[in-house]
Amino acid sequence: MDENLDLLCEDPGSHSDVVEKVRGSLPDDDTLYELADLFKMFGDSTRMKIMFVLMESEMCVCDIAELLGISQSAISHQLRILKQSKLISSRREGKNIVCFLADDHVRSIIDQGLSHVLE
Amino acid sequence: MDENLDLLCEDPGSHSDVVEKVRGSLPDDDTLYELADLFKMFGDSTRMKIMFVLMESEMCVCDIAELLGISQSAISHQLRILKQSKLISSRREGKNIVCFLADDHVRSIIDQGLSHVLE
DNA sequence: CTTTCATATGAGCAAATGTTCATGTGTTTA
DNA sequence: TAAACACATGAACATTTGCTCATATGAAAG
Numbered sequence: 001m002d003e004n005l006d007l008l009c010e011d012p013g014s015h016s017d018v019v020e021k022v023r024g025s026l027p028d029d030d031t032l033y034e035l036a037d038l039f040k041m042f043g044d045s046t047r048m049k050i051m052f053v054l055m056e057s058e059m060c061v062c063d064i065a066e067l068l069g070i071s072q073s074a075i076s077h078q079l080r081i082l083k084q085s086k087l088i089s090s091r092r093e094g095k096n097i098v099c100f101l102a103d104d105h106v107r108s109i110i111d112q113g114l115s116h117v118l119e
Numbered sequence: 120m121d122e123n124l125d126l127l128c129e130d131p132g133s134h135s136d137v138v139e140k141v142r143g144s145l146p147d148d149d150t151l152y153e154l155a156d157l158f159k160m161f162g163d164s165t166r167m168k169i170m171f172v173l174m175e176s177e178m179c180v181c182d183i184a185e186l187l188g189i190s191q192s193a194i195s196h197q198l199r200i201l202k203q204s205k206l207i208s209s210r211r212e213g214k215n216i217v218c219f220l221a222d223d224h225v226r227s228i229i230d231q232g233l234s235h236v237l238e
Numbered sequence: 239c240t241t242t243c244a245t246a247t248g249a250g251c252a253a254a255t256g257t258t259c260a261t262g263t264g265t266t267t268a
Numbered sequence: 269t270a271a272a273c274a275c276a277t278g279a280a281c282a283t284t285t286g287c288t289c290a291t292a293t294g295a296a297a298g
Contacts (some may be wrong), residue, residue: 004228004286009179009181009182009214009243009244010233014227016180016182017184017218018176019182019185020170020176021209022175022176022178022186023186025175025269026171027169027171027233027288031236031237032164032167032168032171032234032296033164033235034236035160035161035167035229035232035236035247036162036163036167038232039158039159039161039162039167039232039236040158040159040162040163040234041133041162042154042155042158042161042162043155043156043158043159043160043161043162044155044159044255044256044286045151045152045155046256047259048151048154048155048158049145049151052145052146053145056140056141056144056208057140057141058139059138059141060128060275061274061275061276061291062128062273062274062275063128063135063138064137067138067141067142070257071257071258071259071275072275073257073258073259073275073276073277074256074257074259074276076276076277077256077257078256079121079137079138079275079276080276080277087148092264092265094265094274095128095264095265095266095268095273095274095275096128096274097274097275097276105231105232105234105235106219107224108231109228109231109232109235110154112159112224112227112228112231113154113157113228114150114154115224116222116224116228117150117153117157118150118152128273128274145245153281163243163284163285163286165287178243178264179244179245180246181243181244186249189287190249190287191244191245191246192245192246192287192288192289193286193288194289195245195246196245196247196286196287197247198245198246199246199247199287211294211295212296213244213295213296214242214243214244214245214294214296214297215244215245216244216245216246236269
């Protein structure tokens with residue numbers, strides 16, 4: 001038995017065809033880091049809450065802060081990061097800065113995550 | 120102009136209908152934290168690489184380590200975390216532990232991320 | 239049973255992360 | 269122009285995170 005095993009860890013120099021094939025199929029490093037950085041945005045509960053709120057309606061900073069019960073400063077810091085990642089945009093409207101989702105991918109990414117979490 | 124503005128930050132007690140409506144539409148806290156924890160798994164480049172590899176083929180730990188040029192210990196630590204999140208499973212096969220994706224959502228989540236990153 | 243190979247794991251450490259606090263910037267209103 | 273409001277930002281701090289190094293476990297081969 002086990003004659004079709006091609007994973008040969010004892011031989012570090014010449015690995016199996018499978019390993020070489022997989023090596024060639026990996027995305028380049030830039031793409032990989034960009035991708036990880038993107039998902040990092042969804043990996044914090046404060047940012048997650050902000051995006052959930054903005055999925056329902058655009059909203060100014062202080063309303064987001066009070067709705068979520070998080071300090072205005074904390075919200076502002078996180079909004080800065082989300083804007084850098086091009087996930088959120090904003091416009092000035094009188095005294096307020098109104099924030100909104102900048103990318104429809106946000107919805108589909110969160111939905112994919114939800115369908116995993118909700119079994 | 121601006122007569123339809125219903126964001127009233129000066130009045131902290133009674134906020135607009137929109138804010139109240141959004142508050143009711145937010146998922147419960149447990150779901151939110153689970154979701155953030157899920158995306159946290161995709162937010163590290165090492166774990167991302169591991170999942171990319173396993174999207175192509177199941178593979179034992181030492182092959183993953185050598186293929187990615189990352190220490191066996193580091194890989195093992197990350198695999199532990201990924202298994203806790205039910206994203207990866209493994210089975211023993213002789214001396215080796217063969218790892219594989221435990222959930223098809225992994226593919227769809229990564230694909231959604233990729234379509235954002237690749238414009 | 240002893241050795242070897244594959245993997246797991248704990249301690250320690252450096253770097254990244256998220257918050258608070260204080261203060262700065264910019265816009266509106268008095 | 270001065271005061272008030274909305275938001276941004278930097279420093280400081282505590283926590284989390286991901287790695288290395290050393291060592292433990294566990295199956296398999298001799």
